Amino acid sequence: MSKGLLPALWSMLLCVSTAAPAELHIEITRGVTDPVPVAVVPFARSVPADSGVDVAAVVQRDLESSGRFRSVDRGAMPAQPTRAADVDAARWRSTRTDYVVVGRVAPGAGATVTLNFELVNVLTGQVQLNESVTVPQDAIRNGAHRVADRVFEKLTGVRGAFATRIAYISVDGEPPNQRYQLLIADADGENARIAMQSQQPIMSPAWSADGEWLAYVSFENRVAAVFVQRIRTGERRQVSARVGVNGAPAFSPDGKRLALTLSGSAGNLDIYVLDLASQSLTRITDDPAIDTEPAWSPDGQTLYFTSDRGGAPQIYAAAPQVSARVKRISFGASYAARPRVSPDGRQLALMTQEGGAFRIGVMDLASGQITTLSRGTLDESPSFAPNGAVLIYAGRERSQGVLATVSVDGQVSLRLKSDQGEVREPVWGPFAN
Numbered sequence: 001m002s003k004g005l006l007p008a009l010w011s012m013l014l015c016v017s018t019a020a021p022a023e024l025h026i027e028i029t030r031g032v033t034d035p036v037p038v039a040v041v042p043f044a045r046s047v048p049a050d051s052g053v054d055v056a057a058v059v060q061r062d063l064e065s066s067g068r069f070r071s072v073d074r075g076a077m078p079a080q081p082t083r084a085a086d087v088d089a090a091r092w093r094s095t096r097t098d099y100v101v102v103g104r105v106a107p108g109a110g111a112t113v114t115l116n117f118e119l120v121n122v123l124t125g126q127v128q129l130n131e132s133v134t135v136p137q138d139a140i141r142n143g144a145h146r147v148a149d150r151v152f153e154k155l156t157g158v159r160g161a162f163a164t165r166i167a168y169i170s171v172d173g174e175p176p177n178q179r180y181q182l183l184i185a186d187a188d189g190e191n192a193r194i195a196m197q198s199q200q201p202i203m204s205p206a207w208s209a210d211g212e213w214l215a216y217v218s219f220e221n222r223v224a225a226v227f228v229q230r231i232r233t234g235e236r237r238q239v240s241a242r243v244g245v246n247g248a249p250a251f252s253p254d255g256k257r258l259a260l261t262l263s264g265s266a267g268n269l270d271i272y273v274l275d276l277a278s279q280s281l282t283r284i285t286d287d288p289a290i291d292t293e294p295a296w297s298p299d300g301q302t303l304y305f306t307s308d309r310g311g312a313p314q315i316y317a318a319a320p321q322v323s324a325r326v327k328r329i330s331f332g333a334s335y336a337a338r339p340r341v342s343p344d345g346r347q348l349a350l351m352t353q354e355g356g357a358f359r360i361g362v363m364d365l366a367s368g369q370i371t372t373l374s375r376g377t378l379d380e381s382p383s384f385a386p387n388g389a390v391l392i393y394a395g396r397e398r399s400q401g402v403l404a405t406v407s408v409d410g411q412v413s414l415r416l417k418s419d420q421g422e423v424r425e426p427v428w429g430p431f432a433n
Helices: 002-012 055-065 089-094 137-156
Strands: 024-030 036-040 069-072 100-107 113-122 128-134 166-171 181-184 194-199 202-206 215-217 225-230 237-239 246-251 259-262 270-275 281-283 291-296 303-307 313-320 336-341 349-355 357-364 370-372 380-384 390-397 401-406 413-418 421-426
Touching: 024 055, 036 137, 036 181, 036 370, 055 069, 055 100, 055 137, 100 137, 128 137, 137 181, 137 413, 166 202, 181 202, 181 215, 194 202, 194 215, 194 225, 194 401, 202 421, 215 246, 225 259, 237 259, 246 291, 246 380, 259 291, 270 291, 270 303, 291 336, 313 336, 313 349, 313 390, 336 380, 349 370, 357 380, 357 390, 390 413, 413 421
Parallel strands: 036 069, 036 100, 380 421, 401 421
Antiparallel strands: 024 413, 100 113, 113 128, 166 181, 166 421, 181 194, 202 215, 215 225, 225 237, 246 259, 259 270, 270 281, 291 303, 303 313, 336 349, 349 357, 357 370, 380 390, 390 401, 401 413
16 A cells, blocks of 8 residues: 555544534635725514624624634724615725625525625615525524625625535543534524434535435444445435445435445555435446545546555546546646545645645646645645535644635635534535525
8 A cells, every 4th residue: 555645544544534513603814905895784684583682793704714804993984874765975995994794684585584784885886685584583694694605795705605515523521432423503603403423433424415415434334334324314325334344425416326436345446436216326437556545526427536546646637437537637746635526627626745745735637736725734635615606625733633724726725613522524515495
């Protein structure tokens, strides 16, 4: 076995990472040098329909967490209007504010609420957004995220991803009394809930493209097995518990197949594709090297994976069919592993090595150029946000597992820490349908 592949292999097989069911806390570690000043004025409330949720605070936190906006403290606001018609542009300009978000919460039909909001450019006096979002009463925070998404998109030209979700693995406690959990949370780390828990390791979560299912590896029966689980109902089924390694599941874009790493009784790792309906298995690679960590292209025509067949871990690609031609993709680094494809199919996120540090980078598939984005010493498990603008990954801080994000342009980074336990193996879910 190649020693160079060990970090990636441990990530798949042994490094079950940790976090507690506590929610994550965001800390901006790097932002743009000149963030845009935006004031999010408290929304007019609708009691009790709004359930006490401070919609404006959620929107403000989302925009701040992007690292591209600077909020205006409520105490420094010259007024607190709730309609664009009441925004005095000149007064706001005097506070060096560029944009003002105002809004109102109103009860909707049935058990719903409507968030009406407007975005005012106080430099020109123009109303740039005048929209509404209707959500169930128990999903007001999600509605606030959707407001932030629209404001973010209007001001940056990039679709916001605040209303999406992340999944990650946690472990709490000390051996032999550890508790492993698969958690799902809002993209800002709030509203974490347990999808599955066990006293045995859980690892390698993967979303389906429609956001309805998670695949993962569980050792609950003392051996590795791959499960798929419907998120809304908790329905789950075991889809692979073959002899040897069952690891690194990845849903095909149509959700009908899983790419897997299997070893069989011989013990050598190769890439397979499992048809979930028929349970038929297609072997994609057949090489004495270690082939692992498959990832689908958005069109489902290519599988990218890690292999040490060239002597050190690098990224390769093959069509998802028997006896497919395997092509090496990465050449710009001595170590490249754990590929994950951007939503537009133009970039790969990966683990790379600089000196003795493992870091997160992105590779442009057209040019092959790799750009290192993270700055840690043991960064792994990258996953693209559905807008392709941000990566979430796992790192370490003072020997504790944490999650972090970094923009693909490298300008903005965040850290998401749990106040107990450790966290690892994050995967960013798709946009909601």
